[in-house]
Amino acid sequence: MKTCLACLEKAYKELAERRAVNRPRTDLYIPSPESPDVYVFKSMEAGLLDSRMVALRLNSDIIRWREREGKTVKEKIPAARGKWVGLILLFSTQNGEPLAIFPDGVVQRMRVAASSALAARYLARGGAQTLGILGSGWQAGAHVPAMCAVRKIAEVYVYSPTQANREDFAQQMERKLGVRTRPVARPEDAAYPADILVAATNSLSRVILPEWLKPGIHVTCVKDSELGETTIRKADRVIIHSRKFLPENYILGFGDEKIEAQDPINLLRSEDKSAPAAVKPPFWLAEPELKDLLTDKVSGRRSEEEVTCFINNVGLGIQFAALGSAVYKEATSKGIGREIPTDWFLESVHP
Amino acid sequence: MKTCLACLEKAYKELAERRAVNRPRTDLYIPSPESPDVYVFKSMEAGLLDSRMVALRLNSDIIRWREREGKTVKEKIPAARGKWVGLILLFSTQNGEPLAIFPDGVVQRMRVAASSALAARYLARGGAQTLGILGSGWQAGAHVPAMCAVRKIAEVYVYSPTQANREDFAQQMERKLGVRTRPVARPEDAAYPADILVAATNSLSRVILPEWLKPGIHVTCVKDSELGETTIRKADRVIIHSRKFLPENYILGFGDEKIEAQDPINLLRSEDKSAPAAVKPPFWLAEPELKDLLTDKVSGRRSEEEVTCFINNVGLGIQFAALGSAVYKEATSKGIGREIPTDWFLESVHP
Numbered sequence: 001m002k003t004c005l006a007c008l009e010k011a012y013k014e015l016a017e018r019r020a021v022n023r024p025r026t027d028l029y030i031p032s033p034e035s036p037d038v039y040v041f042k043s044m045e046a047g048l049l050d051s052r053m054v055a056l057r058l059n060s061d062i063i064r065w066r067e068r069e070g071k072t073v074k075e076k077i078p079a080a081r082g083k084w085v086g087l088i089l090l091f092s093t094q095n096g097e098p099l100a101i102f103p104d105g106v107v108q109r110m111r112v113a114a115s116s117a118l119a120a121r122y123l124a125r126g127g128a129q130t131l132g133i134l135g136s137g138w139q140a141g142a143h144v145p146a147m148c149a150v151r152k153i154a155e156v157y158v159y160s161p162t163q164a165n166r167e168d169f170a171q172q173m174e175r176k177l178g179v180r181t182r183p184v185a186r187p188e189d190a191a192y193p194a195d196i197l198v199a200a201t202n203s204l205s206r207v208i209l210p211e212w213l214k215p216g217i218h219v220t221c222v223k224d225s226e227l228g229e230t231t232i233r234k235a236d237r238v239i240i241h242s243r244k245f246l247p248e249n250y251i252l253g254f255g256d257e258k259i260e261a262q263d264p265i266n267l268l269r270s271e272d273k274s275a276p277a278a279v280k281p282p283f284w285l286a287e288p289e290l291k292d293l294l295t296d297k298v299s300g301r302r303s304e305e306e307v308t309c310f311i312n313n314v315g316l317g318i319q320f321a322a323l324g325s326a327v328y329k330e331a332t333s334k335g336i337g338r339e340i341p342t343d344w345f346l347e348s349v350h351p
Numbered sequence: 352m353k354t355c356l357a358c359l360e361k362a363y364k365e366l367a368e369r370r371a372v373n374r375p376r377t378d379l380y381i382p383s384p385e386s387p388d389v390y391v392f393k394s395m396e397a398g399l400l401d402s403r404m405v406a407l408r409l410n411s412d413i414i415r416w417r418e419r420e421g422k423t424v425k426e427k428i429p430a431a432r433g434k435w436v437g438l439i440l441l442f443s444t445q446n447g448e449p450l451a452i453f454p455d456g457v458v459q460r461m462r463v464a465a466s467s468a469l470a471a472r473y474l475a476r477g478g479a480q481t482l483g484i485l486g487s488g489w490q491a492g493a494h495v496p497a498m499c500a501v502r503k504i505a506e507v508y509v510y511s512p513t514q515a516n517r518e519d520f521a522q523q524m525e526r527k528l529g530v531r532t533r534p535v536a537r538p539e540d541a542a543y544p545a546d547i548l549v550a551a552t553n554s555l556s557r558v559i560l561p562e563w564l565k566p567g568i569h570v571t572c573v574k575d576s577e578l579g580e581t582t583i584r585k586a587d588r589v590i591i592h593s594r595k596f597l598p599e600n601y602i603l604g605f606g607d608e609k610i611e612a613q614d615p616i617n618l619l620r621s622e623d624k625s626a627p628a629a630v631k632p633p634f635w636l637a638e639p640e641l642k643d644l645l646t647d648k649v650s651g652r653r654s655e656e657e658v659t660c661f662i663n664n665v666g667l668g669i670q671f672a673a674l675g676s677a678v679y680k681e682a683t684s685k686g687i688g689r690e691i692p693t694d695w696f697l698e699s700v701h702p
Contacts, residue, residue: 021381021603026374028405030398030444039444041396041405047381049603054379054392058407059702060447076701080448086702093381093390096411097431103698138701252372252400340691347454350427350489351410351437
């Protein structure tokens with residue numbers, strides 16, 4: 001996590017200094033002809049001048065939308081022999097050659113949590129010691145160590161609707177980090193004591209209520225939908241991850257054009273295959289980006305009472321370039337991984 | 352070439368019927384810190400509903416711009432151990448798993464030539480028998496068999512500035528296709544006798560002059576710059592490959608935004624790192640697309656005298672999905688290729 005935080009911070013600074021470049025995420029949607037599942041191919045890229053590296057991150061997912069407790073949740077089905085498919089490909093910008101290809105799962109959650117923690121380093125109270133977590137899944141599991149790396153966290157409260165999940169999670173975190181972690185049966189019991197409150201769920205609707213935002217709290221999320229407009233408006237200061245608020249969607253059945261949709265599930269279910277009206281940009285779109293915060297273009301927390309908020313909206317290729325190049329360096333120095341001859345990926349005919 | 356034409360035609364029809372989806376090409380530019388060369392990472396994707404497949408095509412190139420005979424030409428340097436890096440990755444949309452990864456070079460030129468030939472099938476005179484080719488490189492070499500597959504070509508004239516190149520090319524084509532091929536020392540000597548005139552060069556400026564467009568000719572190119580405005584305007588009918596006329600460029604040094612530039616070389620050489628003014632859309636942008644021609648939304652050639660023109664502008668991922676899935680089927684049925692365990696590309700953690 002320390003390495004993640006360091007190389008991610010460096011990459012955001014390079015992006016601010018225009019020594020890095022980022023190609024925004026695009027999503028390709030293909031409904032299944034025989035089930036309500038949808039195939040989604042997601043990709044993004046970024047390059048770092050100093051590291052002399054480009055990273056492509058791709059996902060080849062089967063997505064299922066379900067209703068749970070009145071909320072729509074989105075699930076990635078491990079349909080490929082019981083597993084998922086997400087890859088990071090690294091290339092040298094010095095001679096173009098492919099350097100590595102590896103699964104994205106661990107890097108994926110580390111980068112989300114590390115980005116949230118970098119924001120918290122600048123926005124949470126210096127003396128913050130209580131962490132509230134909503135969610136007990138993959139993303140939540142990385143947020144606890146990430147937040148512990150930027151603040152001296154003494155106590156963690158975790159809420160998750162399933163009792164067994166929150167209890168397992170609490171035990172795991174205690175064992176891993178030596179920080180007292182209490183599972184709680186109601187989300188507000190995680191929210192009220194929190195100096196830092198994290199939503200790390202797969203919910204497409206609000207999970208953090210506005211009344212939980214007491215003075216001095218810092219709140220963060222892995223999707224803006226987890227906060228919702230009223231909660232975000234209650235914050236005194238908001239920082240966003242990226243001004244690019246929507247992935248660029250290309251949806252089978254809708255023609256050649258890029259489709260604007262926060263989540264295309266409703267479009268996919270609709271009979272109407274004409275392009276929808278443009279999405280109204282979210283009201284928080286003019287707020288500063290994380291890279292502005294990390295380069296002191298905007299200040300961090302200004303008082304003990306401020307309510308601060310980081311919206312970890314749509315991901316950036318730069319996160320995969322930063323962490324991917326660190327993984328590559330560590331793997332090659334330790335001799336970890338399998339060697340596939342580079343020559344298999346080169347061609348002697350002109351592309 | 353027959354397989355290429357068949358599967359490509361099918362894919363364009365599927366695109367027209369919205370049974371295919373295409374993510375437009377994006378280019379990431381990273382200038383080299385120590386030379387005038389530029390690293391470019393290019394990617395595009397497409398999915399086919401019926402084939403249950405998605406293809407990603409990527410290129411990891413070192414580009415050098417040079418002046419030759421007063422014209423700017425763009426060269427891809429084989430910097431990766433003397434080779435180039437271009438890859439096609441195929442994924443199953445049924446379960447998401449990766450199916451194949453292979454170099455793009457052969458597919459790349461086959462799809463360009465096959466697209467040109469599909470247009471010629473609808474636009475060239477039925478009795479066309481003389482083919483003029485400007486260029487003797489990789490792209491030119493695929494255009495001769497492609498045009499021979501759609502018309503009974505009896506004679507080919509090839510012009511290329513270097514005598515040895517055009518002579519070698521002529522010999523090769525004769526040997527391969529059994530069609531009389533004459534190397535000529537002036538481009539007009541290839542143009543005047545031609546029923547079908549093809550520019551397949553790496554020139555960024557005009558190579559087909561308007562005065563060469565006699566009644567009944569069909570002209571085509573691999574870049575609109577090879578024709579230029581005056582030549583295109585002289586055609587009675589114009590069909591384009593894709594309305595998306597520019598790749599989406601992301602250029603290191605220019606911030607986060609997509610940069611509109613026909614070819615970013617001038618921007619890269621400029622000291623001014625502010626985003627340039629928007630590119631004026633080309634005057635031919637409202638012309639029908641190849642997919643409209645193949646689905647009879649617009650008619651093919653209307654008379655023996657018509658001057659027809661196909662602008663094979665920016666490439667489409669769909670071409671790689673179409674040819675890539677054909678390559679995959681043929682390779683697996685013949686047992687060609689190397690097996691890399693699929694499991695190396697799967698992950699048991701949630702991406």
